Amino acid sequence: MKAAASHDLALTLEACDWANIGRSLDAHGNAVLPGLLTAEQCDALAALYCREEGYRTRIVMARHGFGRGEYKYFAYPLPPLLDQLRHALYPRLAPIANRWNLQLGIDVQYPGDLAAFLQRCHQAGQTRPTPLILQYGEGDYNCLHQDLYGEHVFPLQVVILLSEPGRDFSGGEFVMTEISAQGRRADVVALRQGDAVVFTVNQRPAPSSRPGRRGTRKVAMRHGVSRIRSGQRHTVGLIFHDAR
Template sequence: MNDTLFTTAVAPVPTGAVPVEGSRVLPALAAVDWQDVREQLDRDGVALTGPLLSPAQCRVIADTFDDADLFRSTVVMQRYGFGRGTYRYYADPAALPVLDALRERLYPPLARIANQWAARLGERTYPATLAELHAECAAAGQHRPTPLILRYGPGDYACLHQDVYGDLVFPLQATIMLELPGEDFTGGENVFVEQQPRSQSRAIVARPQLGQAVIFPVRHRPAPGSRGYRRHSMRHGTNAVQSGRRTTLGVIFHNAR
C-alpha cells in the first residue's frame, strides 16, 4: 500500500421563503482567506474554511429537510446503489435567502481559482458571476438547480461519486456541515479519493465542524508533473455514520440537465 491519508481537521425575504437568521447577511464570508483556500486546494486537493454559517443558520437550514414543498426531488440512496441515506434537491434556491447568498458570494472567488486551474490544464474558462454561469447552463439545456441537503443516520454513508449533471460543469463545489460533530453525530467523515496517474490512489479525509465548508473538485484538479500539469481525477463520498444524525448542505454551482 502506498496510499496517503490527509486529515483536516439584508434583502427582503421573498414571499414563501424560509426565514433564516440574518437572511442574506453572511459576515463570515468577508473573513475567508481565499489565497489560503487556493493553496489548500493546490496542495491537498480539498480546502477547509472557517465557519461560514452561524449555529442558528445551520439549524434552520437543517430543519428545511422536513418541508417537502421546498424540494424538486428526493433521492433515497439505497434504491440506486448510491449508499445509504437521503438527499433532496431544492426546487428554488432563492426561496432560501441564505443559500442564494452563499452561492452568489462563493462563486466569484471560486471562479478565479477555477480559471487559474483552466489555464494550467488548457481548459475552458468560466464567467465572473453566477448569473452568467447559469445563462450558459440554460443555453446547454441545463435548467434544474442543484443545491441539495443530505441527511444520514446510523450506518448511512455515500459511495464515491462525482456531481457532474450535464456537459457544462463548474469544477469546484462545497459542502457545509449543519450539525455538531461529536455531539449530534459521530463518524460520517468526508472522504475523497484522488487518482494519480501511474501511481496508487490517495485517500483524503476531512472533518468540518459546525458551519464550516469543505471545498473540493467536482471531477479533477491540476497537479504538477515532470512535463507540466496533469489531471488528477477525484471522487468524494461519506464514511458511515456511527451514531446520531448528520445533515449537510451541498452547494453545486452548475445546473442540471
C-alpha cells in the same frame, strides 16, 4: 433581516484567507472555510429537511446504489441563505477554476458572476437546480462519486456541515480520494458544525511528479461520507452548475 444576514455573510467571506484557500485546493483538492455559518443558521437549514415544499425531488440512495441515506434537491427559488451563499462564493472560486482549466489545457473559461454562468447552463438545457440537503442516520454512508450533471460543469463545489460531530452524530467523516498515475490517496476532512469545505468536482491540476520533468498532470477526485456510527447528520451541498 435579510440585508443584515447578507452583510454578515459578506464580512465572513471577506475575512477568509482566500490565498491560502487557493493553495490548499492546489495541493489537496479541498480547503476548509471554518465557521461559514452560525449554529442558528445550521439548525434552521437542517429543519427544512422535514418539509414537503421547496424541493424538486427526493433521492433514496440505496435505490440507486449511491450508498445509504437520502437527500433532496431544492427547487427554484432557493432558500434565501443558500441563494446568497451560492452567488457570493462563485466569484471567489471562478478565478481558481479558470486557472485550473488553463493549466489542464481545457478551453473553457467561467464568467465572473454566477448569473452569467447559469445562463450558459440554461441555454444548454441544464435548467434544474442542483443545491441539495442530505440526511444520514445510523449505518448510512455516501459512496465515492462526482457530481456531474451535463456538458457545463463548474470544477469546484461546497458542502456545509449542519450537525455537530460528537453531539448530533459520530462517524460520518467527509472523505476525498484522488487517482493519478502515481497511485491512489484518501483524505479525511475534519469539519465542525457550520464549517464548509470547498473541493474538486472532477479533476484538478498537479505538477508532474516525474524526476526532471516539468508540466501538469491530471488528478481525478471523488468524494463521499464514511459510515454514520450513531445519531443523525445533515449537510447542504452547493453545486454551481445546474442539471439537465
